[in-house]
Amino acid sequence: MKKQRILTLLITIFVAINSYAQEIPTSSNPIQPGEVLINGHINNYKGVDKTGNLHIKDNVTGIMNQEVFPIDSTGNFKISFDLVCPTMNSGMQIARTQIPLYLVPGETYNVTINDNGTHVLTGENGELNIEVYKLRTAINSKFKKDMEKLNLYHKKTQSDFQSFENFCDDLLKRKISYVDEYCKKVRISQKAIDIIKLDLSYEPAWALIIYRLDFSYPYAVKRKGLPSDFYQHLYGKFQINNPAAIGSTYYGMYINNIRDIMRKDYILNDGIIDYFRETKKFSDRELFLISKFYDRDTSITRSKEYQEFSELRRGEINQLTNKYLTKLLLESVKYFPKGIGRDLIIAHGFSACYSNDITYSPSQDEWTQMDSLISNKIILSYLRKTDQFYQAKAFKPLNNNTNILPPLLKNEADKVYEKPIGKYKGKVVYIDFWATWCGPCRQEIPHAKVLSAHFAGQDVVFLNLCNRSDKKNWETLIKSENMAGDHYLLSPDEYNILSKLFNILGVPTYALIDKGGNIFNKNAPRPSQGQMTIAAIDKLLR
Incomplete structure (x- = not known):
């Protein structure tokens, strides 16, 4: 019943925006690889x-x-x-x-x-790049305090949407006015102006759609007290099907959030547990444990029973979860009118479920549904090509540098890997890629100490690879925090190579190396994940 209410709500929202979301006419296909x-x-x-x-x-x-x-x-x-x-x-x-x-x-x-x-x-486009860069820099400098105020709105627990929307509308007007004044004083092409103005026009779309989330909890939850027409209002105000905006940063973030609305925002309901039950792969007790994970019930998810179950069945649970999310996305997105925005929502959803080293592909039925829903067939073809790439990558040995690094760097990569990591062969290595300026990295330090103490005397090395940080700050922080484990400050070249090898796009990132010196997991659980991390390390010690 709960699932049905949610789907009905989605249908109401999407039907309501049908008249607003028609594709903006364009003379050319914006997808030209x-x-x-x-x-x-x-x-x-x-x-x-x-x-x-x-x-x-x-x-x-x-x-x-x-x-x-x-x-x-x-x-x-x-x-x-x-x-x-x-x-x-x-x-x-x-x-x-x-x-x-x-x-x-x-x-x-x-x-x-x-x-x-x-x-x-x-x-x-060399001169265009310079013009866009200089104007963006000038805007960021001029409106730095306004952007800080915008971020404070996102952190407020009480809903005051109208006030926030007025602030965003006013900020956009002032930014556009500033661009016009800037252009009177600085020589700049019309194309650069158009690129910046189009991106600015979607900045409030991103800011307002993010406002649906309350960040005052340890995890984001749907904000209470939003207007009843919140989604209809946003989708009507900010064009979804806009081919001209395909390169815009804020348009992409807007599309990505719409994807999440149709996936993650509506996952916390009985529907996903019913979906798991229909597979007949889980006992009633296991379904109970899974439901507590989606309810974010830490009294259960921190228990030894849950951690052991999760470690054993995590791959299967992730696969079924992504299948369910894809099902929900494809059921919901059909209520949008055809156009580039709908195509991109599907494409973003596809990549979230099936890319980044995941070892399974969409089913034939899912491909058939995407074929019927995606109007730009170049996008569909590109998704098939992307899927083939990630499947090939996922089944390669993790230490294989083939097609990961340019030929000139492959030998250098072996040396870089061996210097801080390879010398620990015969032991399990838990790697923390971190930086001194990274807040989340520093929040993990107390948990890392507990984790290190748990494995004291065992064949486990806790290797902290600091990057893009000042040497003096690095040394001071290690001493002041009494950080556990072995420490190494990576050079820019070493970090570049390892970031590609380990697929690092941000810090902190954690990885596990087995006793044979092979990369076992490029995305290992954090120290703060407690029993889950212990179980992952224990698995390699057996």
Whole structure:
């Protein structure tokens, strides 16, 4: 009954927005895959940094991809990769130099990095990149305090949606006005202005849709007291099917949140337990344990019984959960009118369930449903190609560098892996990739001490690999916090290579190495997850 009420609510919401969400007409398909080539040179290169790191946002799947590239002895570098559509949420980093990039498929970019860390972009859209970067920087500086105030609204526990919406509307008007004034004083192309203004127009869409969540708990929950027409209002105010916005950062975040609304926001109900029950794979007691996980009942999920059950059946539970989420998404999204927004909601949902080293694919029935729902067949073809890539990647040995790193870096990767990690062969290694400036990393320190004490005297090494941090701050923090385990400060090159090898997109990230020196788990549980982490390490000690 509860599931039926939720589905009825969804249908009401989506039917109500049908008249608002029609596709904005466009003369060309915004999804035009092509190869991107970046040529670079570092002036007066001293040979200190031998690698660089490039992060590219895939706006079709919502995945942030990473490329590590070598720098030769003369300071030259070259990167080529396939890109499915424009993206303004990408960037390159070499040591302390960060270069934000607006990328378009099929184009070539030339980058020159100066001694002082400044950079020059030339080639196709080179000048456009500089214009967009300078204007974004000016906006961020001008409205820094306003963005801090916006974040405070998100942290409030009481709902005052109208006040927040008024603030967002006013902020958008002031930002657009600032852009107009900026353009009177600074020479800038109309294309750069259009890119920035379009992205700004979806900033309140992201800010307001995030407001549905209350972050005052240890985990985000649906905020109480939202207006009854909250979703209809947002979907009517901010166009969902907008091909021109495909490269926009905030449009992508808006789409991603709509995906979550149709998946995670409605998972906490009896429907998923009924779905698990129908598989006849779980006993009544096991279904009870699973239900307590979705109810976030820590009195049960921290118990030894639950942790042992979770460790034993986690893969199966994850697979069925993702199947259920996909079912819910495909049932709900059909009430949106056809268009690029609906296609992207499906694509983002697909990637959340079936990408990133997960070893199973959509069923034939799911592919058939996606084929009937996705109007842009280039997106459907791209999803099939993405699925094939991740399946091939998932079944490779985790230590295999083939197709992970460029040929010039494969030998270097073996050396980098061996230096801080390989010497512990014969022992289980629990790795913490962290940074001194990372708040969540520091919150895990007390839990890491407890975990280390639990395995005292056993063949387990707790290896803390700090990255992108000042050496003095690193040494001071280790001493002041009396941090457990072995410690190593990674160089920028070492971090670049290991971040690609371990698929690190943020810190903290935890990994497990077995006694043979092989990567067993690139996404191990955190120290604060207690019994689950203990069980994962115990499994490798047997």
